[in-house]
Amino acid sequence: MAAKQNSGNNKLAMTILKGRTFIVLIILLIFFSITADNFMSAGALLTVAKHVALYGILAIGMTYVIITGGIDLSVGSVAGLAGMIAGGLIQEGLTLKMFGVTLYFSVPMIVLITVLLGALMGMINGLVITKFNVAPFIATLGTMYIWRGFANIRSNGATFSELAGSEGLGNTGFEVFGRNLAGTAIPCGVLILALIAVAAGLVLKKTPFGWHVLSIGGNEKASKLSGIKVDRVKIWVYAFSGFCSAVVGIIATSQLVSATPKTGESWEMNAIAASYLAELPWQAVSARLAEPSSVRL
Numbered sequence: 099m100a101a102k103q104n105s106g107n108n109k110l111a112m113t114i115l116k117g118r119t120f121i122v123l124i125i126l127l128i129f130f131s132i133t134a135d136n137f138m139s140a141g142a143l144l145t146v147a148k149h150v151a152l153y154g155i156l157a158i159g160m161t162y163v164i165i166t167g168g169i170d171l172s173v174g175s176v177a178g179l180a181g182m183i184a185g186g187l188i189q190e191g192l193t194l195k196m197f198g199v200t201l202y203f204s205v206p207m208i209v210l211i212t213v214l215l216g217a218l219m220g221m222i223n224g225l226v227i228t229k230f231n232v233a234p235f236i237a238t239l240g241t242m243y244i245w246r247g248f249a250n251i252r253s254n255g256a257t258f259s260e261l262a263g264s265e266g267l268g269n270t271g272f273e274v275f276g277r278n279l280a281g282t283a284i285p286c287g288v289l290i291l292a293l294i295a296v297a298a299g300l301v302l303k304k305t306p307f308g309w310h311v312l313s314i315g316g317n318e319k320a321s322k323l324s325g326i327k328v329d330r331v332k333i334w335v336y337a338f339s340g341f342c343s344a345v346v347g348i349i350a351t352s353q354l355v356s357a358t359p360k361t362g363e364s365w366e367m368n369a370i371a372a373s374y375l376a377e378l379p380w381q382a383v384s385a386r387l388a389e390p391s392s393v394r395l
Contacts, residue, residue, distance in 0.1 A: 119375050144283055148353070151287035152346050156365060157372035158291075158298050159220075159342030162335045164373050165315040168227065168234035170336065173343040173369055174362035175245035176219050180347030182249045184212045185258030185357025188269050202267040205274075213344045219245060220340020224333030242366070249359040258357040276353030287349045294342065311335060 131138045156173050163170045191202040203211065219241070226237045263270035275286050302308035310331050313321045322328050343362075351357045 140283065144285065147288050148285040151285065151291040152350055153365065153368045153372055154291045155287075155294055155342050155346050155349075156369035158294055159339035160366075160369040161373045162298070162302075162311060163234075163339050164370075165311055166332055166335050167315060167318065168332065168336070169238060169370070170220075170223065170339045171235065171238040171366050172219070172223060172242040172245055173339060173346075174365035175242045175249065176216055176340050176343035177347035177350065177362035177365060178359055179219070179245045179249040179252070180212050180216045180344035181351035181357040181361045182252040182258070182359060183215060184208050184272070184348055184351055185261055186252055187211065188261045188263050188272055189258045191267075202264075202269050204268055205263070205271045208269065208272070209348060212348055213341055216344020216347070217337045217341040220343070221333055221337040223340070224336030227336070228329035228332050246359070246363075249361075253357075253359065255359060257359075259355075261351070261355050261357065273352055273355050275349050276351075276355070287353075290345065290349065294345070298338075307331070307334070 127138070136142055156177070160170055160173060187203055187208045188205075191200040193200045223234075223238055223241055226232050226241070227234050230237075261272055263272055275290075278285055279289060302311060310321070310326045313324070313326060314328055314331060318328060346365075347361060350361050354361075
């Protein structure tokens, strides 16, 4: 009887320990709700959600990277450069000097170009880390400054303002990503965060690629011996992180209706903190996958 009681107490203690982050969050919410007026009002919560969505999307990409034992310090710079790319395409278009023409793209095409370039930047991180055997911290620290430099070069440090587009050029509607969903008070960024979170969770738990990511996080050597293409998986993981960063750059630029090279400065710290504090359940899975016999292909 005493043994069962001790077992129950241990389980309760472990549950509280695992959920300590959320417990502290609830305590803080209660405290500020009492001490600050309108802290828990619908308007205040939606405003917070609007900003938290940006860090949440960054954290999803960062989580994949951290699971594989890496780190991505360039996410804020990728977001800043992505915003400058989108803003420049809206305001100035793409000039082809050799043909003497300037091309203007529709907003969906601008978004597609921007997220693909973001994924490419992430892929470059992955290639440097895997093919040149550079430590993730060093590699992404370097590209953090490179992407930020390109963001400043894109406009010589200036800001692309009033990104409303032109009806004649067919590039209006970019501001929709920074607004609320039609007929609701829900920010568009929150919906995008939810969609990416659900998709990322399903990929991680239900697909071979997700199991390969978890396997690498559990035991990279065992994963290689099991036939998993570790370098290829890591490259795609960093590409996904770059994709998420580009999405954040688009949303942030849309919210401001202007693009500035300073967008995303120090956001990588928030993304890393969010990834670690969440204490995702993959830790238990990766611990089990540490045993070579349990690697699932």
